[in-house]
Amino acid sequence: MKHIKVLGSGCRNCETTAKLIQEAAAAKGVEIELEKVTDMAAILGYGIMSTPGVVIDGQVVHAGSVPERRKIEGWLG
Numbered sequence: 001m002k003h004i005k006v007l008g009s010g011c012r013n014c015e016t017t018a019k020l021i022q023e024a025a026a027a028k029g030v031e032i033e034l035e036k037v038t039d040m041a042a043i044l045g046y047g048i049m050s051t052p053g054v055v056i057d058g059q060v061v062h063a064g065s066v067p068e069r070r071k072i073e074g075w076l077g
Contacts, residue, residue, distance in 0.1 A: 001031045002076065003058075007043045008051035010036070013066050017052040024072040032076075 004021055008014030018036060025032045037043060046055060050064040056075055 001033055002056055003033045003035070005035045005037050005053075005055040007037045007046060007048050007053035007055065007063075009040075010038050011051070014052040016066050017054065020067070020069055021054070021072055024069055025076055028073060028076050030076045 002025075006014055006018045006021065008017070014036070018034060021032070022034060043051065043053065046053060046060050048060065048063045052063075052066065053060060054062040054067065054075075061075055062071070
């Protein structure tokens with residue numbers, strides 16, 4: 001199981017990112033645990049300066065925009 005965090009204030013782009021990740025995981029049959037992180041101190045702790053940010057298994061993989069579905073599918077393997 002992959003542990004995925006979407007970092008952001010809860011804005012529309014952050015919500016869209018979370019939804020795209022959930023949809024891609026379901027389509028690929030990959031089990032994930034999705035967490036939304038809105039605490040700015042925690043977000044800055046990852047070095048994210050613009051949101052949404054995506055962290056998979058403790059590693060920052062994306063920041064600053066809504067990722068393309070193809071990119072998300074690559075993260076899921």
